[in-house]
Amino acid sequence: MTPLRELYDLYCYPNPAKEERRRQLLAEIPTDARDEDNYGRTSLHIAAEFADYEAIASLLDRGAEVNDRDEEGHTPLFRLASRRSRVPALEEPIASAARRLLERGANLPRSARGTTALIEAVQNRHHAMAAVLIDSGQRLDSANSYGDNxxxxxxxxxxxxxxxxxxxxxxxxxxxxxxxxxxxxxxxxxxxxxxxxxxxxxxxxxxxxxxxxxxxxxxxxxxxxxxxxxxxxxxxxxxxxxxxxxxxxxxxxxxxGGMNLFQALRKRDRKALEALLQAGVDPDAECDDREMNDWTGKTPLVCALEWGETEIAAMLLRAGADPDRRTAKGMSPFAVWIEQGCRISDGMERFAPLLDLFEQRGWHPDAPQTGKDERALMLACQHDDYELAIWALRRLLQRKVEVNARDAMGRTALMHLLGPHSAGPYQSEMLEQLLEAGADPCAADNEGRMVLHYAAEGYKHAAARQAAELLFEFGRPDVSAADNGGRTPIDIAMRSNNESLVKFLLKHV
Structure with missing residues (x-):
């Protein structure tokens, strides 16, 4: 065993009976000797690693090089900062040892490769040592290999x-x-x-x-x-x-913690959110933080709904958030509510209660809910696969919303319900309730496409036929009416190979 290895072991396994031997080794080992089995460290590295102030002072007085590097590129100052100990009683000795090394010329910015003794001291919670390093007058803004200062x-x-x-x-x-x-x-x-x-x-x-x-x-x-x-x-x-x-x-x-409303929301910190809202922070402010580019131009209510944070959404509504306030792209809270609520298995349980708060806050379901001027009823019709959607439709019809309102393309709620997508399990019931509420089965959009055109596009042939039959129960759609492209409902049904629907429509020519 080399003298340096013996010295290191005596530090690792203190024994009062061998204290004299440790002192002897410190006095006898040449200050420039290196332990090749321990990363080429000198006795000063070892003394610093164990925060031995007396040994550090003695070795420096003997001429030990304060900025000597071991094979890892570490100086004694860095080895001192690397000591992992959360014993409060050791913090002051560590700080005193750092002060002594600095007094003898220890270089802080170049104390290690890819990091510094200050970064290491902070990492290991040596706050007293960090204070000494900060007060040294040397450069402090160095960063490690991850860019962390x-x-x-x-x-x-x-x-x-x-x-x-x-x-x-x-x-x-x-x-x-x-x-x-x-x-x-x-x-x-x-x-x-x-x-x-x-x-x-x-x-x-x-x-x-x-x-x-x-x-x-x-x-x-x-x-x-x-x-x-x-x-x-x-x-x-x-x-x-x-x-x-x-x-x-x-x-x-x-x-x-100095967070604004969006930062607290992103962290899902309800206590901070509650404190901000009670302090009068605007619950309808739009996010302008470039670091949150997915929320830019959106209100806290929309952001909370996008993340499925229904309790936070309720908190915002009770604090006065406007359920009619749309994002910069025209998206309303309801549009996000129906989209997110229909994506999860417990959408009814978590999202449905929010509609009460929407209504209490004076929400206007007949106002445009998207940038395409789609109304709440239309959005509900787009989700005929989900219980939340038919529940919302019933709720809206009870409020006597306008069932024949049109979006920017002239489409009504019936047209949003029908179409080339696969018919959901609630489509038939939703169609019947709309028609009973006065939805016009003969309406046409801006391209001349009637409700019957949309029904003929149905992905499921049987569902398309059933929808057409129900439309004729409540009106007399013109099966020969052509859209702006010259296509009739019969043409569309034939192109879809829906023989059953073609035969039905031919009876009403």
Whole structure:
């Protein structure tokens, strides 16, 4: 065993009986000797790795090179920052050792390849050491191979701490529901206090980094994320409040972490959303954040519905969100409601109750709901496969909506119900209810296509014939009427090889 390997083992496995031997090795090993079996590290690397201030000072006095690199490109300062320990009592010795290395010329920006001792110190939650490094006057804005600077890393650690706090609080809250030993309860509360203290340390270190003026809080890492984004997404509200540009000591800012309504919605943070709405934030504001390009030009209500967050949608409606407010592309909340509600198996259970809130907020179903001027009844007819759609249709007909309203192409609700798509299980019932409510079976669109043209296009031959029969129960559509392309319903039925429908239509020539 080489002397350096013996020294390393004595640090790893402390033994009071061998303390004298450790001191002897530190005094005798040449300062430039390297342990080839341990990444070519010197005795100064080893002393720094174990935060041995006395040994560091002694080795430096003997002429040890403070910026010597091991085979991994690490200097003693970086090895010190790499120490993984969350024992509060060790933080000050680590900081003192860092101060001594800096005093003897340790280079912070070049302390490692692809990262720095500051980034590593923050990563390992050595806040006292980070404070010493920040105060060193050296460059602080270096980034690692992922484009993360010290502030990015700090926000990741703060987010980790926030998650740990939330988990610990849930565990403590469960004490009343299940048996937990007094020892476990005491330990859990002590751990929570430590985490809360760590939360404060993260805030303080973030403040120091910002106060240094060297790190741009809006700088993005390789994934395009700012430090604030990382804090916000991870629930680190204290640090988020500091980075938001708002007053970090404002009660609302602290409660929301500096998030705006869309940021809180994206994180699904209901407490922050509730605080913002109670503070009077406009629930109908449009998103203009370029980082949220999928939400640009949309209202919070539309965004919540797109993500299937029905409870948040209800919260927004109760706070005064306008159910008639359309997006920049003309999409209304109802259009998103029917689309998303018909996509999931529990759409009736989750989405149906929102229609009550729509109506309470004065929703106008006869107003255009899309950029094509489609009305609510038309949108319901487009989803004849789903229970939510027929339930909505019944609800709309009870409100006496205009059953013969037309969209930008002159189409009525009947035309939206029928057509080349496969007939859903509710199509026949929806068709009958529309006709009973006064829907015109002889209406034609802007291209001269009558309701009968749409019925003849039916994907299922039997359903197309049944639809045509029902239309004739409520009117006398002209089977010989040609659209702008010169095609009659009979022509369309023949092209679809729907022999049964052709025979039926020929009886009404």
């Amino acid at each position: 010290a502030l990015h890393i700090l926000c990741r650690r703060a987010a980790d701490t926030a998650r740990e706090i939330a988990g610990k609080e849930r565990f403590i809250a469960s004490f009343g529901e299940r048996w937990v030993s007094e020892k476990q309860q005491r330990e859990a509360r002590e751990e929570l206090e430590e985490l809360q203290a760590e939360q404060m340390h993260c805030y303080a270190t973030a403040a120091l980094l910002l106060h240094s003026g060297q790190i741009d809080p809006d700088e993005k890492n390789s994934a395009g994320r700012r430090a604030f984004d990382l804090a916000m997404e991870g629930g680190a509200k204290w640090v988020g409040a500091l980075l938001s540009g708002e007053d970090p000591f404002d009660e609302l800012t602290m409660e929301t």
